[in-house]
Amino acid sequence: MSTTSSDYDYIIVGGGTAGVVIASRLSQYLPTSRILLLEAGPDAVNDPAVTDPFPWMELFMKGYMIDYSTTPQSYLNDRQILNPAGRLLSGSSAVNVGVWMRASSTDYALIAQKAGDKRFEFKNLVKYFKRVETFWDKDADERYHGFDGPIKTTGGRKYPLGDTILRTAENLGHQLNKEANKGDPTGLIQTTQCYNATSESSCERQHSAKVFDLSKVDVRCGSPIARILFDDNKTATGVQLVSGEVLNAKKEVIVSCGAQKTPQVLMLSGIGPSDELSKNNITHVLDSPYVGKNLFDHNGLTQFFKIKHPERGLVYPFTEKTRKPEYGQGISWEWIVFNNIPKLDLAPILASDNELAVNEGLHPHLQEKRCHFMTIPWYFPIALTPMYNPTIGHDDGKHIAFTSLHLLPLSRGTVTLRSADPSDNPVIDPKYLSTATDRFIMHRAVRATLSFISTSPLAEQLDGETPPAPEGYSGPAWPALTAESSDKEVDDRIRAFTATIAHPMGTCALGTVLDDEFRVKGVKGLRVCDASVFPEPVGAMPSLTIYALAEMCADLVAGRA
Ligand SMILES: Cc1cc2nc3c(=O)[nH]c(=O)nc-3n(C[C@H](O)[C@H](O)[C@H](O)COP(=O)(O)OP(=O)(O)OC[C@H]3O[C@@H](n4cnc5c(N)ncnc54)[C@H](O)[C@@H]3O)c2cc1C
Numbered sequence: 001m002s003t004t005s006s007d008y009d010y011i012i013v014g015g016g017t018a019g020v021v022i023a024s025r026l027s028q029y030l031p032t033s034r035i036l037l038l039e040a041g042p043d044a045v046n047d048p049a050v051t052d053p054f055p056w057m058e059l060f061m062k063g064y065m066i067d068y069s070t071t072p073q074s075y076l077n078d079r080q081i082l083n084p085a086g087r088l089l090s091g092s093s094a095v096n097v098g099v100w101m102r103a104s105s106t107d108y109a110l111i112a113q114k115a116g117d118k119r120f121e122f123k124n125l126v127k128y129f130k131r132v133e134t135f136w137d138k139d140a141d142e143r144y145h146g147f148d149g150p151i152k153t154t155g156g157r158k159y160p161l162g163d164t165i166l167r168t169a170e171n172l173g174h175q176l177n178k179e180a181n182k183g184d185p186t187g188l189i190q191t192t193q194c195y196n197a198t199s200e201s202s203c204e205r206q207h208s209a210k211v212f213d214l215s216k217v218d219v220r221c222g223s224p225i226a227r228i229l230f231d232d233n234k235t236a237t238g239v240q241l242v243s244g245e246v247l248n249a250k251k252e253v254i255v256s257c258g259a260q261k262t263p264q265v266l267m268l269s270g271i272g273p274s275d276e277l278s279k280n281n282i283t284h285v286l287d288s289p290y291v292g293k294n295l296f297d298h299n300g301l302t303q304f305f306k307i308k309h310p311e312r313g314l315v316y317p318f319t320e321k322t323r324k325p326e327y328g329q330g331i332s333w334e335w336i337v338f339n340n341i342p343k344l345d346l347a348p349i350l351a352s353d354n355e356l357a358v359n360e361g362l363h364p365h366l367q368e369k370r371c372h373f374m375t376i377p378w379y380f381p382i383a384l385t386p387m388y389n390p391t392i393g394h395d396d397g398k399h400i401a402f403t404s405l406h407l408l409p410l411s412r413g414t415v416t417l418r419s420a421d422p423s424d425n426p427v428i429d430p431k432y433l434s435t436a437t438d439r440f441i442m443h444r445a446v447r448a449t450l451s452f453i454s455t456s457p458l459a460e461q462l463d464g465e466t467p468p469a470p471e472g473y474s475g476p477a478w479p480a481l482t483a484e485s486s487d488k489e490v491d492d493r494i495r496a497f498t499a500t501i502a503h504p505m506g507t508c509a510l511g512t513v514l515d516d517e518f519r520v521k522g523v524k525g526l527r528v529c530d531a532s533v534f535p536e537p538v539g540a541m542p543s544l545t546i547y548a549l550a551e552m553c554a555d556l557v558a559g560r561a
Pocket residue numbers: 013014015016017018019038039040041084085086087088089090091092093095096097098099100101223224225226256257258259261265501502503504529530531532541542543544546
């Protein structure tokens with residue numbers, strides 16, 4: 001067969017977090033191979049709106065961030081939940097908040113069990129975590145941290161309320177966990193973020209295409225694909241772009257379009273649940289019933305609390321106006337609490353959801369070191385819930401925010417096709433909080449925040465909650481929540497204001513859709529590697545784990561694993 005300029009050895013579809021890593025590493029490991037990376041969005045790698053981690057609104061306005069809003073969610077008052085993702089080279093790594101963390105080893109053990117391979121256990125992932133990062137603290141334990149990886153990190157700030165938060169957490173019984181990256185994040189941890197410190201008080205975002213070398217990869221931005229092409233033996237032979245152009249892959253196609261788009265690409269290519277394909281008149285390549293199933297996400301509720309003495313400059317976002325060396329580099333927060341719910345409290349709720357193995361204590365939620373939720377204090381009113389209270393701006397200097405974040409959802413939703421048109425977004429139905437266990441965990445998470453703000457010494461610095469007052473809302477005023485609020489008041493608030501922090505995962509999972517080397521079962525020459533591969537949630541912000549899985553995938557493709 002003669003070779004043309006449209007013939008490649010490997011085509012990676014989706015130049016996001018995972019796709020960039022895989023393309024970069026393959027070009028390094030297989031230097032004689034021709035590698036193509038196709039990205040739907042633009043190349044904005046050095047646009048200050050991307051490299052500066054703070055101008056989020058600009059990311060939307062410039063079209064770098066798109067919204068995959070959900071269907072009406074029945075356990076959230078039928079609200080459609082804003083669901084952003086990056087649509088540019090680097091994908092969501094170019095628009096995210098930059099929290100850099102690993103989950104509990106128990107979470108990875110469950111993923112390994114579902115994937116059917118020990119390679120996904122924490123101890124076997126550590127080498128990939130290390131390969132990716134340059135950890136900011138040179139004295140950190142080298143068994144767990146990398147010091148020469150492409151992603152530089154920052155941490156170790158000192159905010160005026162830092163000690164107050166630390167002592168409040170300790171008064172509530174949370175131990176300071178100085179090494180949260182060795183498989184047990186339980187307790188109070190100091191936040192690390194994936195920024196590169198450019199001075200004592202400034203930093204730039206570390207996103208995948210900024211730091212991974214793509215000089216030996218053919219990168220085509222503005223090139224959304226319509227479908228993957230197969231021969232009669234169900235071997236992937238290349239892709240067709242939305243423009244109609246066909247590009248050939250002699251060895252493999254690797255799909256990394258993120259948890260919302262990867263299942264859509266597979267279904268449009270004829271791989272998916274048979275009924276879904278038939279409904280959209282798509283020619284079947286393979287009935288793969290779990291494509292687009294198993295969608296889960298991290299739900300969060302954010303609340304704003306008034307500071308008693310704003311004149312002391314205790315709270316501020318880290319913006320141009322307020323950059324101070326003692327605040328270090330990064331978004332204005334320094335602590336996160338990883339919380340466990342006691343087994344005796346959780347077991348009856350799990351049983352009410354008919355979850356298996358609860359009575360024997362074998363349910364994954366009842367295992368040691370599993371963290372069910374996070375409490376996140378921010379030194380400014382971060383607007384994770386849109387239109388929460390538009391009178392409070394980021395720079396108001398009078399509020400602190402707390403996010404109560406549910407980490408281990410049992411609810412499972414779907415990504416299905418809106419139509420056979422690749423330009424249409426898929427239908428996203430995460431079925432948020434559709435299990436009693438998830439509603440219970442979310443409730444406990446908010447209660448934990450209310451205890452935190454009512455406990456000394458933080459309590460003495462605060463003056464209650466400023467409740468939400470969304471623009472255009474004309475109903476009765478929302479009561480300020482306190483530790484004394486009724487269960488109904490807490491649940492009403494959860495239903496009305498819970499959002500997502502944009503961690504969708506699970507829609508082309510290892511073990512069901514994929515084998516243990518990321519290959520799509522039932523066809524040849526096709527792999528998937530991105531947030532969609534998780535069979536079970538990681539109870540942490542996921543990007544570091546996604547980077548690590550992409551490193552592993554590149555090793556497997558190149559025969560180095
Ligand atoms: C606002 C926000 C804040 C977040 N904060 C954090 C955080 O603080 N810490 C953390 O760890 N995680 C965070 N996350 C989550 C994390 O960033 C994502 O889970 C991760 O980046 C997803 O990586 P991915 O490779 O699966 O997909 P992405 O990085 O989203 O990449 C998918 C890419 O595929 C492209 N694409 C889609 N369809 C096509 C097509 N048909 N053809 C070609 N290309 C296509 C997209 O344009 C995109 O570039 C956040 C996410 C968001 C959106």
